[in-house]
Amino acid sequence: MWTFGRKIAAGFTLAFLLLLGIGAVAYRSISSLANTSQSITHTYKVLEDVAEVLSLIKDAETGQRGYIITADEAFLEPYQMAVAGVPSLIKDLRQLTSDNASQQKRVDEAEFLIAAKLAELKYTIDIRRKGNLEESAKFVRAGEGKKIMDSLRRSLDQMDHEERDLLKQRADEAAAVAGGAKSTIVFGTVFCLLFVTAVGFLITRSLSGQIGAAVQHVQSSSAELQSAANQQASGAKESSTAMSEITTTISELLATSRQIAESAQRVSHVAEETSSAARAGDQTVQKTLESVSGIKRQVDLIVTHMLDLGKKSQQIGGILEIINELAEQTNILAINATIEASGAGDAGKRFGVVADEIRKLADRVGGSTKDIRLLIEEIRAAVNTTVMATEGGSKAVDLGAVQFAEVTAALRQIMELLGTTTEAAREIELSTKQQATAVAQVNAAVTDIAKASKETEVSANQTLQTAGQLAGLSRELTRLIQAPANA
Amino acid sequence: MTGPSAIASKAAELRDAFDRARAIPLSTAGVEQVEGLLSIRVAGDPYAIRVSEISGLANDRKVVAFPSSIPELLGVAGMRGGLVSVYSLAALLGYGREAGQARWLVLCGAEESVGLSFSDFEGFFTVPSTQVYAADKRDAARARVKHVLRAADLVCTVVSIPDLLESIKRRCDNSRPSKER
Numbered sequence: 210m211w212t213f214g215r216k217i218a219a220g221f222t223l224a225f226l227l228l229l230g231i232g233a234v235a236y237r238s239i240s241s242l243a244n245t246s247q248s249i250t251h252t253y254k255v256l257e258d259v260a261e262v263l264s265l266i267k268d269a270e271t272g273q274r275g276y277i278i279t280a281d282e283a284f285l286e287p288y289q290m291a292v293a294g295v296p297s298l299i300k301d302l303r304q305l306t307s308d309n310a311s312q313q314k315r316v317d318e319a320e321f322l323i324a325a326k327l328a329e330l331k332y333t334i335d336i337r338r339k340g341n342l343e344e345s346a347k348f349v350r351a352g353e354g355k356k357i358m359d360s361l362r363r364s365l366d367q368m369d370h371e372e373r374d375l376l377k378q379r380a381d382e383a384a385a386v387a388g389g390a391k392s393t394i395v396f397g398t399v400f401c402l403l404f405v406t407a408v409g410f411l412i413t414r415s416l417s418g419q420i421g422a423a424v425q426h427v428q429s430s431s432a433e434l435q436s437a438a439n440q441q442a443s444g445a446k447e448s449s450t451a452m453s454e455i456t457t458t459i460s461e462l463l464a465t466s467r468q469i470a471e472s473a474q475r476v477s478h479v480a481e482e483t484s485s486a487a488r489a490g491d492q493t494v495q496k497t498l499e500s501v502s503g504i505k506r507q508v509d510l511i512v513t514h515m516l517d518l519g520k521k522s523q524q525i526g527g528i529l530e531i532i533n534e535l536a537e538q539t540n541i542l543a544i545n546a547t548i549e550a551s552g553a554g555d556a557g558k559r560f561g562v563v564a565d566e567i568r569k570l571a572d573r574v575g576g577s578t579k580d581i582r583l584l585i586e587e588i589r590a591a592v593n594t595t596v597m598a599t600e601g602g603s604k605a606v607d608l609g610a611v612q613f614a615e616v617t618a619a620l621r622q623i624m625e626l627l628g629t630t631t632e633a634a635r636e637i638e639l640s641t642k643q644q645a646t647a648v649a650q651v652n653a654a655v656t657d658i659a660k661a662s663k664e665t666e667v668s669a670n671q672t673l674q675t676a677g678q679l680a681g682l683s684r685e686l687t688r689l690i691q692a693p694a695n696a
Numbered sequence: 697m698t699g700p701s702a703i704a705s706k707a708a709e710l711r712d713a714f715d716r717a718r719a720i721p722l723s724t725a726g727v728e729q730v731e732g733l734l735s736i737r738v739a740g741d742p743y744a745i746r747v748s749e750i751s752g753l754a755n756d757r758k759v760v761a762f763p764s765s766i767p768e769l770l771g772v773a774g775m776r777g778g779l780v781s782v783y784s785l786a787a788l789l790g791y792g793r794e795a796g797q798a799r800w801l802v803l804c805g806a807e808e809s810v811g812l813s814f815s816d817f818e819g820f821f822t823v824p825s826t827q828v829y830a831a832d833k834r835d836a837a838r839a840r841v842k843h844v845l846r847a848a849d850l851v852c853t854v855v856s857i858p859d860l861l862e863s864i865k866r867r868c869d870n871s872r873p874s875k876e877r
Contacts, residue, residue: 537755541753541754545752551732569713570714
């Protein structure tokens with residue numbers, strides 16, 4: 210099956226060959242016409258030269274006769290022009306008719322006759338110049354010159370006829386060539402038009418059929434491609450969106466992993482610091498335990514002193530009771546003295562004053578003993594409270610000692626556990642760092658994939674756009690192909 | 697809490713007050729009339745006894761129970777080399793006999809000494825005579841009350857010892873056998 214290019218090339222080649230043939234025929238006809246025209250021009254030149262020669266000879270004869278009659282030199286001018294111009298004309302004629310042997314022969318004859326005529330004319334002129342009019346007239350009347358002239362006219366007439374025959378022949382040839390060229394151009398053009406039309410119709414028909422089928426195929430393929438590109442674009446978009454979400458999630462995961470790594474590092478540091486603090490705490494607890502034993506001894510001593518103080522306070526209370534009783538008795542005595550003094554009248558007034566002062570003194574002593582009793586009660590209460598508090602402190606110290614022992618054991622256990630925790634935190638830190646590195650690599654890979662998804666999405670969109678353009682182009686092609694049929 | 701220095705300063709104050717009292721000359725010119733009173737409590741109520749109406753004050757005296765038809769009579773006690781009959785002041789004032797031991801005793805009566813016992817003795821004080829008012833009839837009818845003390849911070853009943861002695865005497869006279877009359 211021929212391709213479109215081959216068909217179009219074949220059609221154009223045939224049309225070109227036809228045009229080339231028509232052109233060649235036309236060129237040949239025009240060349241022939243040009244040659245014929247040139248030959249005609251050549252013939253006209255020969256005819257012109259022949260007429261010019263005859264005219265010059267006639268002028269020379271006219272000048273000779275005028276001079277013979279008048280003897281005036283001015284009438285010789287035509288003769289002299291003929292003598293000067295004829296040789297060049299003969300030369301031209303010989304060249305112009307070089308391709309014609311008969312004409313060459315006639316040119317030789319005419320040259321001879323012209324020379325004879327010019328000699329005759331020169332002879333007569335010379336005679337006349339010598340003053341012999343009669344003789345010159347006699348010579349003219351003798352008719353020698355007329356004979357030469359008639360011969361020359363005949364020879365030149367033959368040449369003229371010959372050339373006019375050639376002219377007619379060449380005109381006929383030119384007419385024939387022109388008619389042939391005209392016919393060739395007209396018929397060739399018509400044929401070429403018909404041929405080009407037929408070829409164009411055939412090529413159009415063939416191309417319409419094949420391109421139409423191909424365009425239909427392209428249209429259906431472009432529709433399928435569009436659908437596939439749509440699916441690819443939507444898939445690529447979903448993939449791009451999913452990859453973006455995955456990228457975001459992995460970024461968050463990476464940040465979280467780094468935070469975990471930092472936290473694990475901090476935990477490790479804190480665990481180490483806690484371990485050292487626990488060791489320091491253990492030493493402190495040991496020292497505190499020794500201090501607690503010292504405190505316990507001091508507390509026991511304080512309890513003993515406090516109990517002594519309580520006993521001393523009780524003794525002071527006993528003494529104070531005696532003092533109070535003495536004050537009360539003194540008060541009673543003073544009141545009784547006051548009573549006695551009031552009973553003694555004026556004589557007892559001074560005594561009454563003394564008794565009153567003694568009573569006041571006893572009252573004040575009683576008040577002071579009450580204050581002292583209150584103080585002693587407060588001291589005893591404080592001692593009791595102190596003793597109780599001290600005993601409580603002693604018990605608390607004992608309990609604290611026991612608890613300190615427990616704290617020591619717990620601290621040692623904490624130290625062991627802290628060692629384990631530190632190791633675990635270091636392992637977590639190392640694992641989390643490896644995990645963060647792996648997540649970073651995954652993140653980079655996912656970022657690349659996301660970029661590729663984006664590019665795929667862009668490519669799918671471009672494919673979709675191209676498929677749309679292809680579909681539009683196929684519709685345009687269909688419209689272009691089917692438009693004449695529909696029209 | 698009061699410190700040792702406070703106690704020492706208080707002792708010095710007492711000493712100065714005593715010396716100052718002894719240094720002031722006795723003078724009655726321009727001094728308003730005052731009354732010496734004993735502040736006591738009977739069954740929790742405040743009472744006052746004029747010092748001029750008693751002859752002595754004692755405490756913690758052993759009272760030997762003495763059988764008598766007078767319920768207010770507690771017994772007899774030794775006072776200043778003699779025996780005195782001791783009556784319950786609370787019972788005489790109409791409260792009934794006090795449950796506990798009445799450790800205070802006032803001695804009164806010129807010819808025949810009588811002891812009146814009560815549980816709480818608060819102290820001796822003097823007031824201007826103008827602050828002792830006559831009791832109204834309602835209080836006077838209650839129990840041997842003739843005067844009431846109204847000081848700035850104290851309001852109490854002033855026990856009339858002569859009336860109590862008169863009452864005791866009447867009871868004693870009534871309780872004696874008729875043949876002795």
